[in-house]
């Protein structure tokens with residue numbers, strides 16, 4: 056047994072996540088966590104909501120709520136939807152937690168003590184009416200390029216030109232509408248990542264088994280242009296972790312908060328503290344401190360490609376720069392993007408299918424299966440309704456669902472709802488057992504390597520082997536001439552159901568539970584010994600024919616959903 060710490064990139068708080076977010080972070084992390092637990096390992100699987108920053112303030116303002124209240128509500132919403140998708144977090148924390156405030160301030164303090172923080176004076180737009188500095192997104196004006204009147208300080212949404220707030224004609228504050236703006240000096244803290252470039256480079260270079268997507272992004276940031284740059288880690292905002300140097304004030308930094316990307320990864324650690332403080336576990340340090348028991352922990356992170364620079368460079372710079380014995384990540388599994396029907400998923404534009412809507416349409420397992428079996432690993436992937444319909448109908452309904460339904464119903468009609476006793480296994484059965492044993496070994500190999508699509512392929516092959524056996528041996532035909540032989544065939548096929556359930560549970564936990572309960576073995580464990588597990592259901596063992604595991608998606612449903620999700624969410 057090993058100890059595995061698993062974290063998923065923490066979803067941003069400003070709305071319900073789409074299927075791209077899900078497959079790019081939380082879902083594959085859940086797959087891996089469920090698999091490792093099933094293999095008997097000790098797992099701590101953490102996630103949280105990422106709650107600070109300007110977009111949270113803007114979303115709260117749009118909803119007409121104080122930002123703290125908005126975040127608390129959205130956290131509850133995301134938490135419930137995560138449960139709906141079967142995401143098996145040990146804790147789903149909040150980056151706004153007191154634990155994260157304290158830890159973020161602690162890291163800033165030790166980084167400063169180690170000479171890795173620089174105070175930089177900059178010019179920034181200040182709104183006299185609002186009494187505050189304005190982040191770029193809080194300034195609007197006329198685009199100097201195209202004349203669009205609502206261009207933002209960072210970009211014009213009309214002509215897409217990247218802007219600086221000083222470029223805008225007639226700039227105004229989006230908070231008050233005031234045009235009384237001026238440039239003022241403000242001080243910010245910078246993390247001196249450039250000083251740690253060689254150390255980070257050597258560390259990344261040593262990770263020869265990491266996905267190329269992960270290391271190539273890290274190398275690009277390390278070496279492109281002028282190389283790794285220092286990074287501003289503070290902002291002039293109200294909402295966030297107040298800048299303090301450990302538990303001391305930070306002169307000159309009053310009223311400022313840490314930049315959201317500084318405190319968000321620290322929440323991975325704080326979430327473990329929250330987990331203990333919520334009474335769900337003990338001793339978080341044995342997961343996070345190599346001087347306090349974490350030296351044998353294997354730490355795996357999951358995220359989409361845009362998060363890679365922060366996890367391969369900025370967060371490790373924080374950890375290494377602290378000089379304290381915190382656990383560094385051992386493996387970063389990153390994903391390309393899932394696109395939606397010829398375009399991008401987009402939260403801000405409400406484009407695509409969102410997690411709450413998905414669950415309104417179909418149970419989580421349908422989505423989990425499609426998303427994981429089409430995970431954007433080696434390249435971007437695309438969700439289309441045709442592809443979704445085809446996969447669900449073929450893999451889930453025709454292969455797995457049909458197998459379970461066919462054999463349980465046939466047994467009930469000829470032998471009753473108990474495993475038949477007569478007959479002995481012959482060469483066809485021995486061959487199937489050998490095949491399945493080999494396939495399970497391959498499936499485990501892919502799961503161990505976190506090759507998500509390949510794992511799904513191997514699992515599908517295991518399901519298909521059972522179907523092919525039934526097709527070839529046709530117990531319904533055998534029964535007419537040799538009922539004892541048919542009994543033996545049915546016995547083996549019934550025994551495949553718990554095996555399928557346990558192997559499939561990381562992908563489709565709901566259907567797996569239904570299968571195990573129907574077969575009367577709710578606690579069946581991982582098939583470390585496949586031939587032995589295929590004797591789990593002894594002759595006479597009672598079962599029930601389960602309800603339909605997976606319904607087929609009709610053309611009418613597909614067309615209706617495609618139409619419903621063609622536009623944007625209001």
Ligand SMILES: Nc1ncnc2c1ncn2[C@@H]1O[C@H](COP(=O)(O)OP(=O)(O)OP(=O)(O)O)[C@@H](O)[C@H]1O
Pocket residue numbers: 064065066067068072073075076077078079080357358359360361362390391392393394400401402403431
């Ligand atoms: N289309 C996508 N496909 C796969 N992963 C994605 C996609 N979009 C975002 N991600 C990943 O989802 C995780 C959660 O993202 P987050 O909540 O920060 O939203 P985001 O990156 O702002 O995306 P969006 O603005 O589209 O919601 C991150 O790891 C991110 O890399």
Ligand SMILES: [Zn+2]
Pocket residue numbers: 198199200201202203206211212213214215216
């Ligand atoms: Zn413009």
